[in-house]
Amino acid sequence: MFTGLVTDLGTVRAIVPAGTATDLRLEIATAWNTAAIEFGASVACSGCCLTVVERGEGWMAFNASGETLSKTTLGRWRPGTRVNLERSLKVGDELGGHFVSGHVDGVGVAALAEPDGGSVRWRFRPPPALMQFIAAKGSVAVDGVSLTVNDVDADGFGVNIIPHTAAVTSFGALRPGDPVNLEVDMLARYVARILGQTAAAGARGA
Structure with missing residues (x-):
């Protein structure tokens, strides 16, 4: 669950095949302290909820399925694409936007x-x-x-x-x-x- 309040403007740094012919691995550079982000954490990437599968200093990686790529703009991303980033809402956080699921309609x-x-x-x-x-x-x-x-x-x-x-x-x-x-x-x-x-x-x- 998210609020729609973007906390970082990331940049796609690499896109490579992931597992199958239709899936992609997306690496996104960020100003966040990625050491504080757990593997498996949910991050809204320009409105699409993705799971962190790897991270390093200043970057995170996500896998996007063929279904996700076909139903969102992610399949059009290229290195250099700017990405709105938001970490998932925690109980007790201020709800400044509105309830956003990260499931693109x-x-x-x-x-x-x-x-x-x-x-x-x-x-x-x-x-x-x-x-x-x-x-x-x-x-x-x-x-x-x-x-x-x-x-x-x-x-x-x-x-x-x-x-x-x-x-x-x-x-x-x-x-x-x-x-x-x-x-x-x-x-x-x-x-x-x-x-x-x-x-x-x-x-x-x-």
Whole structure:
């Protein structure tokens, strides 16, 4: 479990095959004290929860399955790609963002960026199936960053990125057309599931 508050902007330093033709080993450089990170620890890497399989001074390694690579942006990473990093939430930690599971729901596209006062208004186009879970003033994780949805239209949503967020996350290098990992608010997901089951039960009973 995570909060969507990025604590380091890492960099992919190596990508090599791992075990099978579809799996990859991802090595990410970080400013964290990696000696304090246990093997098997969970780390959100641009919104995708991965397990630490090896570490050294200033770097961590993760294995990503073919399934993960096909359902996230990780398959597009290259050495030099910037990665938003967050360690898992501990009981008693401050919850400054929102509950983020690290399970990517889909890959969206950064559609447009426009200046908006002292920030930048970004618009994203998610897969159509995710639009029902996105609501104005609700929460969404974009590449692992917890954001408040400012507006929603037929095929996308807008968020504002302040200069601090752009400086400490991959938003500083994001360009229109880039793919992004999206995770919808888990509360919205469960509410939609319950309402769907209730509607289906009502239809059967009619």
